[in-house]
Amino acid sequence: MFNNRFQALQAVSNREIPEIKLPSSKISDYFGVNVFDKLKMKEFLSQDAYAVIVNSIDNGVPIPRDMAEQVASSMKTWAMAKGATHYTHWFQPLTGSTAEKHDAFFEPTADGGAIERFSGDALSQQEPDASSFPNGGIRNTFEARGYTAWDPSSPAFIIGRTLCIPTVFVSYTGEALDYKVPLLKALNALDKAAVDVCHYFDKSIEKVNASLGIEQEYFLVDTALFNARPDLALTGRALFGHMSAKNQQLEDHYFGAIPSRVYAFMQDMETEALKLGIPLKTRHNEVAPSQFECAPIYEEINLAIDHNQLLMDIMDRVAQRHHFKVLLHEKPYAGINGSGKHNNWSLITNTGKNLLSPGKTPKNNLMFLTFFVNTIKAVHDHADLLRASIASVNNDHRLGANEAPPAIISIFLGSQLTEVLDEIDTSRLSKKIKEENSLWQGIPKIPQILKDNTDRNRTSPFAFTGNKFELRAVGSSANSASPMTVLNLIMADQLKKFKYDVDKLIKKGEKKDVALMTIIKRCIKESRAIRFEGNGYSEEWEREAEERGLANVKTTPKALDALITDKAEVLFEETGVFTKREAHARHEILLDNFYKKLQIEARVIGELAINILIPAALTYQSKLVENVKGLKDLGLDRTAYEAQLDIINKIAEHVNGLKKNVDEMINERKTANKVEDLRQRAIDYDEKVKTYFAPIRYHADKLETLVDDSLWPLPKFRELLFIK
Numbered sequence: 042m043f044n045n046r047f048q049a050l051q052a053v054s055n056r057e058i059p060e061i062k063l064p065s066s067k068i069s070d071y072f073g074v075n076v077f078d079k080l081k082m083k084e085f086l087s088q089d090a091y092a093v094i095v096n097s098i099d100n101g102v103p104i105p106r107d108m109a110e111q112v113a114s115s116m117k118t119w120a121m122a123k124g125a126t127h128y129t130h131w132f133q134p135l136t137g138s139t140a141e142k143h144d145a146f147f148e149p150t151a152d153g154g155a156i157e158r159f160s161g162d163a164l165s166q167q168e169p170d171a172s173s174f175p176n177g178g179i180r181n182t183f184e185a186r187g188y189t190a191w192d193p194s195s196p197a198f199i200i201g202r203t204l205c206i207p208t209v210f211v212s213y214t215g216e217a218l219d220y221k222v223p224l225l226k227a228l229n230a231l232d233k234a235a236v237d238v239c240h241y242f243d244k245s246i247e248k249v250n251a252s253l254g255i256e257q258e259y260f261l262v263d264t265a266l267f268n269a270r271p272d273l274a275l276t277g278r279a280l281f282g283h284m285s286a287k288n289q290q291l292e293d294h295y296f297g298a299i300p301s302r303v304y305a306f307m308q309d310m311e312t313e314a315l316k317l318g319i320p321l322k323t324r325h326n327e328v329a330p331s332q333f334e335c336a337p338i339y340e341e342i343n344l345a346i347d348h349n350q351l352l353m354d355i356m357d358r359v360a361q362r363h364h365f366k367v368l369l370h371e372k373p374y375a376g377i378n379g380s381g382k383h384n385n386w387s388l389i390t391n392t393g394k395n396l397l398s399p400g401k402t403p404k405n406n407l408m409f410l411t412f413f414v415n416t417i418k419a420v421h422d423h424a425d426l427l428r429a430s431i432a433s434v435n436n437d438h439r440l441g442a443n444e445a446p447p448a449i450i451s452i453f454l455g456s457q458l459t460e461v462l463d464e465i466d467t468s469r470l471s472k473k474i475k476e477e478n479s480l481w482q483g484i485p486k487i488p489q490i491l492k493d494n495t496d497r498n499r500t501s502p503f504a505f506t507g508n509k510f511e512l513r514a515v516g517s518s519a520n521s522a523s524p525m526t527v528l529n530l531i532m533a534d535q536l537k538k539f540k541y542d543v544d545k546l547i548k549k550g551e552k553k554d555v556a557l558m559t560i561i562k563r564c565i566k567e568s569r570a571i572r573f574e575g576n577g578y579s580e581e582w583e584r585e586a587e588e589r590g591l592a593n594v595k596t597t598p599k600a601l602d603a604l605i606t607d608k609a610e611v612l613f614e615e616t617g618v619f620t621k622r623e624a625h626a627r628h629e630i631l632l633d634n635f636y637k638k639l640q641i642e643a644r645v646i647g648e649l650a651i652n653i654l655i656p657a658a659l660t661y662q663s664k665l666v667e668n669v670k671g672l673k674d675l676g677l678d679r680t681a682y683e684a685q686l687d688i689i690n691k692i693a694e695h696v697n698g699l700k701k702n703v704d705e706m707i708n709e710r711k712t713a714n715k716v717e718d719l720r721q722r723a724i725d726y727d728e729k730v731k732t733y734f735a736p737i738r739y740h741a742d743k744l745e746t747l748v749d750d751s752l753w754p755l756p757k758f759r760e761l762l763f764i765k
């Protein structure tokens with residue numbers, strides 16, 4: 042039974058800020074207390090074991106069995122000292138959320154007693170009953186087993202009384218069933234390719250890590266109101282609701298004072314996150330009312346993604362104490378800004394150098410230009426894959442619908458770097474370098490003030506922001522591993538090709554720097570089309586992008602095609618990130634997820650319209666009919682009930698409209714369900730079923746404006762959107 046709107050409103054008005062225990066000490070005192078990080082390993086492990094595990098964390102070297110035994114034993118000691126009774130492998134199946142299955146440390150002994158045990162095997166590998174996770178046809182039932190295997194590069198942590206061990210999730214036959222495996226493979230490919238290119242400039246570089254800082258946007262809504270909206274509760278977004286008279290038009294929410302209930306939630310949530318080693322640094326209001334953002338300091342990418350996944354869980358859990366629901370949906374409220382997850386990405390060497398940070402010397406500038414231009418080229422060549430990696434039914438509301446950012450992948454550089462690239466493009470640089478016989482004369486100077494000075498173009502899906510690129514097209518509920526796998530793998534592939542081309546010139550007798558500049562220049566020329574500095578939301582851009590030959594795929598089922606092209610197959614194979622079977626399995630899972638979510642939305646829409654909204658409208662209409670009858674009985678003439686008749690008629694009109702559209706939608710749904718081909722079924726859901734959502738909503742929202750407020754069953758936007 043869903044809450045009644047008025048009970049919910051009553052509950053909201055009685056809310057008090059819950060008592061929460063915030064640490065009185067400074068953050069550095071409790072940061073990471075619930076993490077088995079290097080500091081604790083040093084304390085709990087023998088010197089040998091510590092050295093082995095650090096080598097594994099830093100260089101991916103596998104951990105021998107006897108060492109795993111030692112690590113497990115000290116992990117248990119540490120965890121039990123902190124009150125843990127259970128452990129779980131924590132992984133990221135393709136459902137999009139995280140998964141865990143808890144086992145107790147305790148084991149009975151032969152003499153009727155019990156001991157706590159945690160073996161190296163239990164740490165290293167488990168076989169969750171995996172047959173009900175999405176697998177895209179990889180696992181048929183007779184080989185239904187899947188393995189989770191420990192990922193030592195992400196430290197174990199304690200939630201409640203459970204020790205959580207980050208793991209990968211693969212099928213019995215070795216195929217990836219999660220987000221982490223392909224990410225780790227892409228990072229590995231990137232590391233190799235980037236180190237090779239680094240060696241043109243600096244032989245001492247041994248490792249290149251991708252780093253990631255994720256800005257997380259979200260909405261908060263009171264639990265009571267949430268529970269009074271079956272659409273929010275079942276689909277994460279309001280499928281009905283007339284726009285509130287006041288929404289974001291006054292632009293008074295962004296960076297405004299944080300409401301005290303929300304502030305209490307944020308502090309509580311941050312404390313939990315910080316204890317789990319998530320370096321949350323920033324919090325503020327976002328543009329829309331009841332929309333907020335938090336961001337940690339960037340970290341190595343695998344860890345940053347684990348932390349973001351964990352953060353989403355923590356937000357949800359902590360919100361309960363504050364009687365809030367966190368809405369991570371990309372577009373919970375039509376007509377109001379949606380939410381994204383900005384992925385700030387750069388490449389950092391083991392020597393601490395950010396490869397996307399322009400240097401002071403010409404030599405450093407050439408190194409910067411190399412990585413900068415290769416990123417642009419990679420995105421240019423594989424924009425379709427990047428688009429596919431952020432595609433989801435929720436994100437279609439942002440990307441395909443004239444909202445931040447558009448479905449057209451383009452790159453924003455800012456005027457200064459645009460000038461630099463244009464200068465290289467049009468000059469005869471390599472010739473100049475040769476003639477002057479000076480290595481660095483031809484390299485344009487890169488302005489030093491970049492970092493604080495990069496133009497803020499909020500409409501670009503992929504923007505350079507001084508010393509990093511920011512992918513803004515990722516959806517707020519997404520697992521960033523999906524786009525980050527693609528970004529890092531296309532970068533790996535591009536760097537490999539770049540090196541091949543440069544080496545070829547060098548073999549022909551070209552000077553190294555001339556060779557580098559020649560290929561950089563070629564990359565700039567070939568990737569021109571992807572660079573765009575203007576307004577990404579404008580219609581002119583849509584037209585111009587089309588002229589430039591850039592893709593503008595607005596919906597998920599078609600965007601996903603990029604995953605199974607021949608071009609993608611070659612790329613996946615060469616970088617070793619996906620086998621053909623894995624790529625096809627993912628394609629299938631994503632299509633399946635797409636149409637099922639629309640199917641759920643369509644069902645909820647039908648049920649709400651027929652069983653909740655129409656009855657409310659008819660109740661009011663009957664009251665009006667009674668009223669008109671009464672006035673007539675009194676002998677009054679038509680002028681006395683003109684307005685009532687008008688409303689009665691309008692209600693009839695919209696009830697009819699609602700019913701008719703719902704019936705037609707249900708028919709289309711039945712037809713779509715029978716379509717065998719999964720891609721076609723997803724497209725039909727998109728183009729034949731979803732198209733009814735707007736007209737249905739139109740009639741329902743009109744009814745909302747006609748019906749007596751005290752009879753309207755669903756909390757209204759003005760009640761959902763503003764938190765006191």
Ligand code: ADP
Pocket residue numbers: 252253254255256323336337338339385386387388395508509
């Ligand atoms: P904005 O101005 O876009 O709101 P900030 O400059 O505060 O953002 O940074 C946003 C995120 O980018 C933070 O998580 C920050 O740690 C991260 N970030 C900063 N430098 C880098 C980098 N070199 N690589 C990856 N992420 C970075």
Ligand code: MG
Pocket residue numbers: 256383511
């Ligand atoms: Mg940002």
